[in-house]
Amino acid sequence: MISLGCPKNQVDGEMLLSKLKNAGYEIVNKIEQADVMIVNTCGFIEQAKQEAIDTILEVAEYKESGIISALIVTGCLAERYQDEIIKEMPEVDAVVGIGANADIVKICNKALCGVTSSFFPNKCYLPLEGERLLSTPSHWAYLKIAEGCDNKCSYCAIPGIRGGFRSRTIESIVEEAKILAGRGVKEIILVAQDTTKYGHDIYGEYSLDKLLLELVKIDSIKWIRLFYCYAHRITDSLIDVIASNEKICKYIDIPLQHADNDVLKNMNRVGTCEEYRNVIEKMRNKIPDLSLRTTFMVGFPGETEAQFEHLCEFVKQMKFDKMGCFTFSPEEDTPAFDMKNQIDEKVKNRRQEILMTSQLFITEQVNKNRVGKKYEVVVDGFDGENYFGRSYLDAPEIDSAIVFSSKNPLKTGEFTTVLITDFDGYDLIGEVVE
Numbered sequence: 397m398i399s400l401g402c403p404k405n406q407v408d409g410e411m412l413l414s415k416l417k418n419a420g421y422e423i424v425n426k427i428e429q430a431d432v433m434i435v436n437t438c439g440f441i442e443q444a445k446q447e448a449i450d451t452i453l454e455v456a457e458y459k460e461s462g463i464i465s466a467l468i469v470t471g472c473l474a475e476r477y478q479d480e481i482i483k484e485m486p487e488v489d490a491v492v493g494i495g496a497n498a499d500i501v502k503i504c505n506k507a508l509c510g511v512t513s514s515f516f517p518n519k520c521y522l523p524l525e526g527e528r529l530l531s532t533p534s535h536w537a538y539l540k541i542a543e544g545c546d547n548k549c550s551y552c553a554i555p556g557i558r559g560g561f562r563s564r565t566i567e568s569i570v571e572e573a574k575i576l577a578g579r580g581v582k583e584i585i586l587v588a589q590d591t592t593k594y595g596h597d598i599y600g601e602y603s604l605d606k607l608l609l610e611l612v613k614i615d616s617i618k619w620i621r622l623f624y625c626y627a628h629r630i631t632d633s634l635i636d637v638i639a640s641n642e643k644i645c646k647y648i649d650i651p652l653q654h655a656d657n658d659v660l661k662n663m664n665r666v667g668t669c670e671e672y673r674n675v676i677e678k679m680r681n682k683i684p685d686l687s688l689r690t691t692f693m694v695g696f697p698g699e700t701e702a703q704f705e706h707l708c709e710f711v712k713q714m715k716f717d718k719m720g721c722f723t724f725s726p727e728e729d730t731p732a733f734d735m736k737n738q739i740d741e742k743v744k745n746r747r748q749e750i751l752m753t754s755q756l757f758i759t760e761q762v763n764k765n766r767v768g769k770k771y772e773v774v775v776d777g778f779d780g781e782n783y784f785g786r787s788y789l790d791a792p793e794i795d796s797a798i799v800f801s802s803k804n805p806l807k808t809g810e811f812t813t814v815l816i817t818d819f820d821g822y823d824l825i826g827e828v829v830e
Contacts, residue, residue, distance in 0.1 A: 397423075398455070399531065400448055401438025403538040403587045403623070403793075405471055409436040410528035412470065412500045417529055419501040427458050432466045432504050437473035439557060441725035448473045456487035466507035468492060470500075472557050479514055490514065494558065495521040519544070519559035525568050530579070535774065535809030536619075536792055537581045541569050541607065542588035547626075549653075550664040551696065551724060551732040554589060561590065563598050570610050573617060582809060583619040583774065584611070585791065591622060592629035602629055605637040612643045618811070619774075621791055623649040627675050628667040639683045645788040646683050650676075651691040655710035656703040659696055664731070669710060676714060687789040689718035694751060695744030696724045697735035704747050711754055717762055718795055719755040721748050756821070763819035770829065773798055773814040775806045787814075796822035803828070 399409035412434065413423055424430050433455050437448035448471075458464045468490045469481055475493045482491050489507040493516035496503065506513055522543060530537055542563040545555045573584055586604075588594060595603025604622075611620055622638075625648050638644050654660050655669045680686050692707060711719065723744035726733045771787035776797070778784075783806055784797045800814045806828075814826040 397434040397436055398451055399436040399471075400451065401436075401440065401444055401472065403585065404540055404543070404589070405436060405438060406531060407528065407538050407540045407587070408471070408494065408497060408522070409434075410531055411523060411526050412436070412497055413529035413531070414527040415498070415500050416504060418527070421501075421504065423529065427455065428463055430464050432468065432507060433458065433464050434468045434470060434500075437469060437471035439471070439473035439476040440552075440554065441722070441727065443725065445473060452481075452485060452488065456485065459487055466490075466504070468503060468507055470494075470497065475516070475519070476553065476557050478516055482512065482514055488512075493517065493519070495519050498523050519557075520562070522559075524562065524564050525572060530581075532792070533776065533808065534580050536583035536585065537576050538587050539569065539573060539576065539584045540564075540587050541591060541594050541604075545589035546593075547590060547666075548664060550662065550735075551693070551727065551730055553727045553730055556729055558589065561593060561597055563588075563593075563595050563603075565598065566595075566603070566607050566610055569607060570614070573611055573614055577614050577616045580809070582617065582811075583621065583792075584617060585621045585623055587623045590624060590626050590629070592625045592634070602631055602634070605631065605634045608634075608637050608641065608644055612641045617643065619643065619645050619788065621645045621647055621788075623791070625650045626666070627652060627672050630675050630679065632678075635679055635682050645687075646685055647687040647689070647788055647791065648679065649689045649791070653691065653693050654696065654703075654707055655692075656699075656706040659699055659703050659707075662698060662732075662735075663693075663696060669706075673710075673714070687717045688714075689720075689791070689795070690716050691720040691722070692751065693722060693724055694747040695739040695741075697732055697739065698737040699724075699739060699747075708751060708754060711751060712758070715758050715762065716755070717759070717789065719752075719758075720794075721751045721755070723748050759822055760819070763822075763824055766816050766824060767818060768816065770813055770815050771798070771826075772811055773800065773826075775808055775810045775812065777808055778806075785812075785814075796824070798824045798826055800826040800828060 438444040466489045470492045474491045491514040495517035496515040544559040544561045546561045657668045773785045775785045782799050815829045816826045818825040
């Protein structure tokens with residue numbers, strides 16, 4: 397399997413692999429060893445769609461040359477474009493919507509028998525829980541707490557692809573966390589399209605705080621990290637729970653998308669720049685040494701230079717520890733696709749470069765202030781010369797690393813104390829201390 401896109405899609409892929417393994421299939425790491433190849437796709441923005449299409453075509457060459465026997469496409473691109481994939485790519489044996497994930501064994505069996513198929517049951521049949529064959533390192537894992545989205549941002553196709561918001565029960569999440577802990581996982585990262593909406597559909601209130609209070613009781617889990625928190629749903633209770641529990645990383649991913657009120661309104665985002673500023677200041681006041689990550693979009697239809705400058709000024713003032721920026725991608729079946737005043741690609745790219753350059757300067761200042769401090773660091777690996785890992789400040793796969801030396805050998809997944817001695821751009825440099 398090649399799994400593309402977000403951690404939520406990766407969790408789905410891990411459940412698919414587990415079903416296949418339990419049915420007797422052997423999971424291999426090289427295409428040359430495989431009979432069946434699954435491409436688990438993303439279809440969120442144009443760049444992700446193109447990556448998925450390129451990957452499918454690349455794998456199709458292995459089928460045409462006889463190295464593999466069957467090619468199956470799953471995930472968001474499959475759900476979104478359905479029969480178009482088989483029509484345009486005859487090399488594909490099966491195109492599977494997310495509601496068919498539970499039937500992956502039957503689909504693989506058919507594909508190996510030469511039967512071309514497409515299957516798109518209701519999205520609500522996507523399994524929210526089940527056994528997983530982890531594709532992450534053994535010491536950390538994603539834990540999906542909900543599926544779907546009801547936010548309906550004007551640029552986003554996810555509600556149409558993934559369906560409405562659906563939470564898992566606290567009991568099922570805690571049980572899975574215990575299973576992960578029993579397998580040696582020490583860091584769990586909670587993911588959903590909107591983690592802060594967790595529980596509202598089944599408990600009648602935002603319940604992420606209550607879920608966290610149950611997860612911190614699991615002894616062998618050392619770190620709990622939060623992704624995809626929406627600012628207007630970060631409650632005082634949630635802030636207090638994060639602040640008062642040392643197992644919960646003082647790290648919050650809070651995708652804001654913009655900081656100009658008119659642009660936010662056109663994006664159909666809830667909240668204003670002032671409200672965002674207030675909740676960030678409240679979190680920083682109540683959670684010492686908080687690490688904040690955010691994401692912004694530039695080039696949304698009608699975004700003026702003045703509105704972009706407003707965003708730039710907000711970024712300079714708020715000094716986020718981590719920030720990502722992507723350009724607006726017009727997606728079919730979203731209101732923003734047909735909006736007037738679409739922005740030229742060169743202008744989008746220029747604005748993205750300006751914002752990321754500004755953030756690099758902020759990050760370097762933040763890292764400079766961390767020199768001389770000690771952090772508890774988890775070892776993620778060894779590159780032949782130095783170890784690399786992360787403190788609570790950094791999430792795996794998306795954030796920077798701490799590169800450090802040690803007089804004694806260390807194991808992957810082990811925790812140690814590192815003194816920060818220098819920095820190089822986004823990365824911190826250090827050495828193990830007793």
